[in-house]
Amino acid sequence: MKKVSLEDISKELGVSKTLVSFVMNGRAKEQRISDEMAEKVLKKAKEMGYEAxxxxxxxxxxxxxxIGLIIADISNxxxxxxxxxIENNAQxxxxxVIYGSTDEDTRNSVKLIEVLKKKNVDGLIISPSIGDQKIIKQLNKEKIPYVxxxxxxxxxxxxxxxxxxxxGSYDIINRAIEQGSKKIAFLNFNAELVNMQDRFKGYQQALKDAGIPYEEKLVKNLNFSNMDKEIETAMKELxxxxxxxxxxxxxxNQLMLLGVKYLLRTDKEFLSKVKVTSFDCYxxxxxxxLPISYGEQPIKEIxxxxxxxIVDKIENKHTTPKIITLPIKN
Amino acid sequence: MKKVSLEDISKELGVSKTLVSFVMNGRAKEQRISDEMAEKVLKKAKEMGYEAxxxxxxxxxxxxxxIGLIIADISNxxxxxxxxxIENNAQxxxxxVIYGSTDEDTRNSVKLIEVLKKKNVDGLIISPSIGDQKIIKQLNKEKIPYVxxxxxxxxxxxxxxxxxxxxGSYDIINRAIEQGSKKIAFLNFNAELVNMQDRFKGYQQALKDAGIPYEEKLVKNLNFSNMDKEIETAMKELxxxxxxxxxxxxxxNQLMLLGVKYLLRTDKEFLSKVKVTSFDCYxxxxxxxLPISYGEQPIKEIxxxxxxxIVDKIENKHTTPKIITLPIKN
DNA sequence: AATAATTGCTAAAACGATTTAGTCAAAATG
DNA sequence: CATTTTGACTAAATCGTTTTAGCAATTATT
Known part of the structure; x- marks a missing residue:
């Protein structure tokens, strides 16, 4: 029941394993191996159940x-x-694809990237956490393909x-304003990340364009750890x-889920009067x-x-980094 | 910027790579390598940034x-x-862990198992689909560790x-009956699988024990492909x-989601009168x-x-297969 | 003092592919 | 006819570990 190797096949046929290797890699033509020989090898390989x-x-x-996939939490x-x-397209x-969750902790990012590199992944797709700058720079230095x-x-x-x-954020707020909203609270998360800052900026700009003054007290920033607690405090203050x-x-979406759950528990009446909207959805x-509206991320496309x-980077080693921005669905 | 190998270290220190290998694998004591030498190797390895x-x-x-993880759909x-x-405990x-989705199609199971085997995974955790019997038997024959x-x-x-x-199913139905249900429809899915049959049997038994006659017309079986359509037909008939x-x-849960969505679209009034319950939840x-009740799977525990x-199978090669049954939370 | 055991270390094979640099004969070229 | 080209194939190095078998020198045993 032992595995069949190139050598086994070559011995069986009385040829070199070089030849067998060439045939098995579809390089027969290129290496001027006769058609009959190529066929013989293929046949024997199948017969012996060869698997590289x-x-x-x-x-x-x-x-x-x-490829390695590093994200905050696969269960999200x-x-x-x-x-x-990613699985479908990688296939x-x-x-x-081999995955790992960081729980938004950069120490975990570092560990995961380390072990996936060791395991010879050809490239990495990473959703980075706050503080990952150092390790990402390191990837650049080592010329490891990543996206x-x-x-x-x-x-x-x-x-x-x-x-x-x-x-996306602008459009969501703009629509809310068109529907009559005047005092819009904003609960943000991981506000250090650019994408979250952009959502905040979209919110601000939409207010500005509608002539609604920006009020700092209506904005709350939360972080990943202890989200349950934090959201309670933030909601109470609001x-x-x-x-x-x-x-x-x-x-x-996660924030929205927790926030709405909190309101359901504590102030159902308020919930029935307020409009709820979120960037992401379930x-x-x-x-x-509930009158919840939202923007939907084009996840499949992402x-x-x-x-x-990443495949392009791995196989063609293209060098100029691209930033690809996709529109969100409203 | 080339990678450091065992040999590089051994040359640097003027010792054999055997020695270095032993030290790096923590077998220094066992191999009677002097403490000072072991230390020297460790130091040099760190200094040179060695990674096996x-x-x-x-x-x-x-x-x-x-380990390979084969399931119906990672996005579920x-x-x-x-x-x-699984990731957390594997770590x-x-x-x-390297994953693959089958979409409940046994052809995909076969392909996935094949490639993961080739890639030398030490073991597989599989949620099998209808028709996977053959490939599972094959795993037994090849003595590949799997769960x-x-x-x-x-x-x-x-x-x-x-x-x-x-x-679990019995308890859910029983509770519904205690709360006054008399005519309980059952929408099942992938009914060929034992676990689904068991859910059906639990439903039947609970009815029986409560003296409620079983009515075949209240039970519908659906399959994975075209679920959207099938659920519509089934709901209409019900x-x-x-x-x-x-x-x-x-x-x-998936069935429940689709079913409730359907009712919301077509017959909101009916939805307000009927009780909804499901084995799984979101x-x-x-x-x-909505008056939805459910049983919750102990996913973390599973x-x-x-x-x-699987780790036990891989590392200790224990032989007697175990069936471990966990209770569901109500 | 002769033998046995221990200590500290190493050479070399093995795992199974890919790939470079040939070899040798037959055919093509001038 | 001498030389070049082509066609069909191969030997051997290489990738970087692990592991078996064994070698000297030192220490212990009788």
Whole structure:
């Protein structure tokens, strides 16, 4: 039951393993191997159930046909859907994907990148966390192919796939204003990241263009750790300014979920009066009997573009970094 | 900028690479290498930034410290959460995970298992699809370590982690009956799989124990492909028996989501009169202003147990297959 | 003092591919 | 006819580990 190697086949046929290797890699023509010989090899290989040993291949060539996916949390629907899209598109290029969750902690990013590099992944698709600048710069220095998704660092040259956070956010707020909103609270998350800053800027600009004054007390910034607690505090503070607030804008879906849950628990009445809107959504949004509106991320497209980019980097070693911005759906 | 190898270190220190290898693998004591030498090696290795080449390691030892995860769809919350739990527990044992989605199509299972085997994964965690019996038997024959999760085939000896589908289903229906339900429709999915059959049996038994006659016309079986269409047809047929139906029981969360969406679109009034319950749930269930009750799967636990099992199989080669059944939360 | 055991270390094979640089004969070219 | 080209194939190095078998020198045992 032992595995069949190139050598086994070559011995069986009385030829060199070089020849067998060439045939198995489809390089028969190029290496002027006679058609009958090529056929004989192919036949014997199938007959003996030959399967190339990947480890040997990787050791020799350095290519593993595997890409690493590093995200905040695979169990989060956004990343889960992204992972699926990446899987599908990677498969088309004959790549598999190995994933790791960071929980937005840069120490985990570092560890994960380290081990995936060791395991010879050909490239990385990364949704970076706050503080990942150093490790990303390191990747640049080592010329490791990688693509950033969802977030990026403007000060670092990278290949990037993001959505148009500013415009998306602007449109959401603008629509709310058109529908009569006047006092719009904004709950942001991981505000240090550019994409979140852009969402904030979109919010500000929309207010400005509508002639609504920006009020700092209506904006709250939260972080990943202890989100449950933080959102409670933030909501309480906002409620103390109530009832003038007519709309709450959450900068992502997770925040929105927690926020709405909190209101359901504590102030159902307020919830029935206020409008809720969020940048991101869940698939169940239309089930809710709440006036929630949202912008939807083109997740499939993000995954596709990210894979196309990384494969291009791996296989063609193109050098000029691209930033690809996709529109969000309203 | 080339990678540092064992040999580089050995040359630098004027010792054999055997020695360096022993030290790097923590076998210094066992191999009677002097403490000072061990220390010297460790120091030099760190200084030179040595990192073992995994491909070489895998080629030599056959171990990749990677497990393969094969599920229906990583973007489905159930599997996404499972993937996260598996990732966390795998990490504790120094394993990474590489995933693939089958879309419940056995042809995809076969392909995925094939390529993951080629890539030297040490073991597989699989949520099998209908028709996977053949490939699973093959794994048994080849003595490839694997663990089935969520579903299994009673006729095949396997290591398995499942929930108590019968009891869970029984409890859900029983509770509904206690709350006054008399005519309970059941929408099942992938009914050929044992776990789904068990959910059905739990439903039947609960009816029986309550003295409610079983009615075949209240039960609908759906399949993965074309679920959207199928659920519409099924719901329409059920509605035609309405309004005597007072409860609809969905055998999983996806079904429930689609079913409720359908009702919201077409017959909101009916939805307000009927009780909805499902075996599985989504994290947003308590947001809904609908009388939906459900049983919750212990996903974290499933992942943990599955990883423990597979690691045990890989490292200790234990032989007697275990079926581990976990209770569902109500 | 002769033998046995221990200590500290190493040479070389093996894992299974890919690839460079040939070889040798037959055919083409001038 | 001498030389070049082509066609068909191969030997051997290489990728970077792990591991078996064994070698000297030192220490312990009787």
């Amino acid at each position: 040993n990947y480890a040997a291949k990787v050791l020799r060539t350095g290519k593993s046909d595997t 629907t956004f990343f889960a859907k992204l992972a699926r899209s 088309k290029h004959k790549y598999n 950033l998704v969802d977030r990026y660092f403007p000060e670092i040259q990278s290949d990037v796939v993001v959505v148009n956070n500013f415009q 409620l103390s300014i109530s009832p003038t607030i007519d709309t709450i804008y959450f900068s992502n 698939e169940f949004m239309d089930l809710l009997d 995954g596709k573009v990210a894979v196309d980019l | 080449n995994y491909a070489a390691k895998v080629l030599r030892t056959g171990k990749s410290d990677t 919350t159930f599997f996404a959460k499972l993937a996260r739990s 504790k044992h120094k394993y990474n 089935l999760v969520d579903r299994y085939f009673p006729e095949i000896q396997s290591d398995v982690v499942v929930v108590n589908n019968f009891q 509605l035609s028996i309405s309004p005597t139906i007072d409860t609809i029981y969905f055998s999983n 994290e947003f269930m308590d947001l809904l202003d 992942g943990k147990v599955a990883v423990d099992l």
